[in-house]
Every structure is written in C-alpha cells, then in structure tokens.
Amino acid sequence: MSTTLITNIGELTTNVGSPEGDRFGTLHDAAVLIDGGRIAWVGSADAAPVADEIIDAGGRAVIPGFVDSHSHLVFGGDRAAEFEARMAGQKYAAGGIRSTVAATRAASDDELRARLRGFMDELLAQGTTTIEIKSGYGLSVTDEERLVRLAAEVTPEVTFLGAHVVPAEYADRADEYVDLVTGPMLEVCAPHARWIDVFCETGAFSVEQSRRVLEAGVVQGLMPRVHASQLGPGDGVRLAVELGAASIDHGTYLTDDDVAALAASDTVLTLLPGVEFSTRQPYPDARRLIDAGVTVALACDTNPGSSFTSSMPFCIAIAVRDMGMTPAEAVWGATAGGAQALRRDDVGVIAVGARADLVLLTAPTRIHLAYRPGVPLVDQVWKDGVAVFASPAEVRGTENHGPLAR
Ligand code: NIG
Ligand code: FE
Numbered sequence: 001m002s003t004t005l006i007t008n009i010g011e012l013t014t015n016v017g018s019p020e021g022d023r024f025g026t027l028h029d030a031a032v033l034i035d036g037g038r039i040a041w042v043g044s045a046d047a048a049p050v051a052d053e054i055i056d057a058g059g060r061a062v063i064p065g066f067v068d069s070h071s072h073l074v075f076g077g078d079r080a081a082e083f084e085a086r087m088a089g090q091k092y093a094a095g096g097i098r099s100t101v102a103a104t105r106a107a108s109d110d111e112l113r114a115r116l117r118g119f120m121d122e123l124l125a126q127g128t129t130t131i132e133i134k135s136g137y138g139l140s141v142t143d144e145e146r147l148v149r150l151a152a153e154v155t156p157e158v159t160f161l162g163a164h165v166v167p168a169e170y171a172d173r174a175d176e177y178v179d180l181v182t183g184p185m186l187e188v189c190a191p192h193a194r195w196i197d198v199f200c201e202t203g204a205f206s207v208e209q210s211r212r213v214l215e216a217g218v219v220q221g222l223m224p225r226v227h228a229s230q231l232g233p234g235d236g237v238r239l240a241v242e243l244g245a246a247s248i249d250h251g252t253y254l255t256d257d258d259v260a261a262l263a264a265s266d267t268v269l270t271l272l273p274g275v276e277f278s279t280r281q282p283y284p285d286a287r288r289l290i291d292a293g294v295t296v297a298l299a300c301d302t303n304p305g306s307s308f309t310s311s312m313p314f315c316i317a318i319a320v321r322d323m324g325m326t327p328a329e330a331v332w333g334a335t336a337g338g339a340q341a342l343r344r345d346d347v348g349v350i351a352v353g354a355r356a357d358l359v360l361l362t363a364p365t366r367i368h369l370a371y372r373p374g375v376p377l378v379d380q381v382w383k384d385g386v387a388v389f390a391s392p393a394e395v396r397g398t399e400n401h402g403p404l405a406r
Helices: 080-087 094-106 109-125 141-152 174-192 207-219 236-242 256-263 273-279 286-291 312-322 327-334 336-341
Strands: 003-013 026-035 038-044 053-056 061-064 066-068 128-134 157-163 195-200 223-228 247-250 268-271 296-298 358-361 378-383 386-390
Touching (some): 066 327, 080 273, 109 128, 157 207, 195 207, 207 223, 207 236, 223 236, 273 312, 296 312, 312 327
Parallel strands (some): 003 053, 066 128, 195 223, 223 247, 268 296
C-alpha cells in the first residue's frame, strides 16, 4: 500500500487533547502520514517518516474533514419563494415541509439520485467528508423506503425520519400516522438505516408520539436522535436524554432544566446555525451551553426549507460571530463534535488508526474559517486517504490570507 506524507503543516488541529492541555490537540510545524485509508503517524515535521508521496502544505493549516451529522439531502423541488417571503417578514412554519413532500413524491429515483450525487460533490468541495442523511420528505411507505435506500447509496449514516410531519392525507389522524411509521414503514426502512429520528415539536409530533416512534426504532436496532426545541421550548430534550439519544438537534429554545439535563448526559446538542440564519430566529447562546458542560456539535441541516446551506465554514462563521463559540470550539463542533453526535470514533480526529479524512486550508489558521466568511478556504481534501478534491489553482494563493511564517 502506498504512503502519503503531508508535511510543513503550519497549524494542525488533531482534536486529540490531553485533559490538562489544549483539548483541540493543536500542533505546529507538523506532518501526517497516510497509509492506505488510515492515518499511520502524526508528529513534528522534523521527525516525519519517509513516504512514497510528499505533499508540502506550505505552512498552511490542516483540520480533520468536517463531520456533518444532520442533513436532509434527498428531496425534490426547492422553496426559494418561501425563503424570499421569509426575508420579507413571514414566519417560518414546519408546514412548508409538505410542499417538498409533494415535489419529492413526484421525482423519480434517478432524479433524486442525480441531485444527491451533486450534493455529495458540493460537500467534498467544502471539506465535509462524513455526512448523515435523513429521510422525511416521502411520508408514505414506498416513498420513505426510496429515500433511505437512496441515502444508503452514498453514506452509512442514514436516518429514518418518517415522523417528520403528519402528511396531509393523515390530517387529524396523527396517531394513525404514527401507527404507520412504527409499523410497515419502519419495517421496510430499518434495513437501510442506522438511526431513528422524530420532529418532537408543536405542529409535528407530541412527546408521547415521539416516544412511540423512537422506542419502535430501537426495537428494530436503530439508535435514537431527536429534532426538538426548534420553534419553542418543549419536552423533546427531556425525552432524548431519557432514551439515551446520541444527539438532540436544533435546541434554539432551551430551558435551564434542559441545559442541566444535557450537561449531565451523554447526549450531544447539535446546533444548526444555518436554520437561525435562514428563518430569522434568534441564535442560541452556545457559550451558555458550553460553560454549563454541554457537548455542542455544529451541523448544516441542509434542506430546502429551513437551511439550504451545505457549508460548514459558513456555519462555523455564524457560530463564532453570533453564538459565542471560539473558532477552535466551532471547528471542534464541526469535526469531533459531529463524530460524537454520530457515535463515531474513527472520524473527526487526526490520530493514528483514524480514517484519513483531512482538509488542507488555503489559510494559515483555523481562525480564518470565521475570520474570512464566505471565502473558499478549502484547498485539498482527502477521504479515506484518497485525494477527492483540489481547489482550482487561481484560488490557491496563500498570501491573500496573511503571512505564513510563525
Ligand atoms: O431540520 N425541523 C424539521 N425539519 C427540518 C426543516 C425541513 C423543512 O422546512 O423542509 C429542519 O429544520
Ligand atoms: Fe433537520
């Protein structure tokens, strides 16, 4: 198997910290050896082993590939007009999901697949090497099965979200729809999925209905994660913690009791800055959460309604600018935090034995991801040790971002 050494790395974020030291595991003048799909060595560039191929990072920064633990990438249509209306003052309501359901049902497998593959390329070009994808725009047995099956073609992190909203044909019969989700729909979807999710929110599913959905998924071998407290406070966090969910996502409106329960649990809180940006809701105070001891991840929640961004750098910039996270905390949340939200220890870190998923930035520090918002800073990306993206030469210049010498 051939080896690749990435050397002359000005700032390497490994996320391998010691409790008493820098928990982001930052190294300077570092090198990383890739052997096959895995990381084989990490250390000082001076002491680097020989390798078949050498990549000179030129003093720039390297971070783990982003781990985006929340997306809804299999859908038809778009909702640009809804976004435009919202920017003109209209409030976001989960009911918009139903218009995407209609467009998704009308799309063929090949149409959905082609779009999904386009999104996968879009993700790699922005440094995301692990992606979770949810169903939830089919809401019938056959359509939900299509969505989880198509998602499973591109990622192992597939989530069955049949309980996204109650579809129009079950209006006023929500409990019957929950029977369908926990019965025949789950039966055909579970073989393609790793996770079970529910939108536990006023206007979607009650805490009792949500409990039924999650518990039925667990019986089929799926692990729970929960959408909650997006539109207002509710009982979803309590339920997620009680069931040992890997993550509760959104958390825009958290009570002090929610925060205390999360801090005392293994459940990650996944914040979705793109949602607040695109719905004009208030940004959650990540500082309050981190200071209380909550593990905070960041994800894009790419979907045509509440957040149609797939850019982790954009979400990092918002988290730093408007949610009180330091750049290092935000990068951790978008890498190691996402991995924890997916209960993965082979991604989100640059450590011997981990998958060789790495991003070389065009910039000298990870701070630049927030400091230079909207600028394409992803220069090269490796996934499982394979070079999967290189930026066009004309945006490669590092001198744009500041001096590289430390
Ligand atoms: O994560 N919260 C529910 N589901 C999506 C929104 C989907 C949509 O508006 O289409 C979310 O924000
Ligand atoms: Fe979502």
